[in-house]
Amino acid sequence: MRIARLTPPTALGTPESAAFEELVGVLNGISVALWDSDDFVETAEEALASLRAQDYQEKIVLVAIEDDAIVGRVQASFPLDEDAETVSLLVDVAPAVRGRGIGSALLAAGEELAAEGGRRVVSAYTEHPAHTLEAGGPVVRAVAGSAGLPADAGDVRFARRHGYQLGQVERSSELLLPLPREREAGLASTADTAVGYRPVSWFGHAPDELLGAFAALKARMATDIPQDGIAVDREEWTGDRVRAQESELAARGEPLLVTAAQHLASGELAAYTEIAVPADGAKAEQYDTLVAAPHRGNRLGTLVKLHNIRELAVHAPHITRLLTWNADENVPMLAINRAFGFRLHALTGHWQKTLD
Known part of the structure; x- marks a missing residue:
């Protein structure tokens, strides 16, 4: 060998x-x-x-x-x-x-x-x-x-x-689509309590006028998510880096469907979620979901996830399974997933070692 x-x-x-x-x-x-x-x-x-x-x-x-x-x-x-x-x-x-x-x-x-x-x-x-x-x-x-x-x-x-x-x-959790009507109606009622925010969606290409704000929000993924037991590098995100990720996923045949929550008073983006959407097959993968720390407690996780799933039905009705990943200690996001009907698909171990 x-x-x-x-x-x-x-x-x-x-x-x-x-x-x-x-x-x-x-x-x-x-x-x-x-x-x-x-x-x-x-x-x-x-x-x-x-x-x-x-x-x-x-x-x-x-x-x-x-x-x-x-x-x-x-x-x-x-x-x-x-x-x-x-x-x-x-x-x-x-x-x-x-x-x-x-x-x-x-x-x-x-x-x-x-x-x-x-x-x-x-x-x-x-x-x-x-x-x-x-x-x-x-x-x-x-x-x-x-x-x-x-x-x-x-x-x-x-x-x-x-x-x-x-x-x-x-x-790793799995959701079967479409959502049952009664469950979707209950989630919509929860999302409607996110007063002062509006959902903004795009497929494959972030709007130029939101590019900088979206990049700044993505940079928070390395600081605002649970990471008690692991060392995580901070990431610098710019508009160019967002465009590079979009190009990579387009080349893979899995463009990103994104919904962000925009704070009406300030115009800043407060939350977002992403789904990589393949052109065929029944399964799609949810990538980042983040609610920026200053905006938590306003039902934004439910708002962006529900809106993105509705957009998914428009752009890719062939998708009937959605996978997502969350830190086991991320209790609020896991509670949102349970409300949607996600069920356990797998566990992933993140192991680390410090070199001498």
Whole structure:
């Protein structure tokens, strides 16, 4: 087994892209084995669009090769914001070759990249579909929140064995669409109490007149969300960065549908939520949802989520499942999700390690 750096190809369907396309196939196989579905399967076009988006994150991919076949990878993502101290590692190994040290070798190579890049804090992640969570077994808990990850799960044991601590658990939740009429009516009554605000929506491209305000609001995601047990870099968001994200998601075929709440008295944006909308398939993913701290308590989370779901029915009536992710300790947002009818889909462990 050897580890080599993978260079993103300039085009697909060429000899140069063969290794990249092979890797996409391996990762899709890993995903299907984990989730027992194709929910997170990517086309080569989608994967390449994400890897090419390097203006604000440097992404380095190393692959493990055995008998001339790719059997795993580690992707290191370096935020390029000034004073950033973290790096995120995604480690994946084909199920058929696990238990032979390939994951450990990839993780060590990723940590070496982190050290060479001057990063002190390394993040890694484990995924736990709801059907794998058995009640009553031993669990590992983060410093905040009520959920725990199964202590006997292979990837949990792997993370702990390599010196990682569980900093946060995220709940992945699923909502079936359309909303039942009675539930939607109740949510609408709640949203109507958000006096002094109005919803503003766009699909794929933020209005120029709101671009700066939207960028400022997105910057608050790194400071206003729960993060008791993890180190998080502050992020600088500008209009150019918003446009870069829009371009990346458009290239993936998943433009963002956004609803923001505008404060009528000041004109500033007080809350927003996003859905990445694929052109086909039944599943969409909700990305950021944020209510800026000074505006909390005004039912804005319900307002923007309900309005965006209604917009989703207009722009993409084929979507019947919506996935979202929230920190387990984010009690107010989880309460809003329950009111909508979201149910547990999975738990994600956010693990961190400080390099010597």
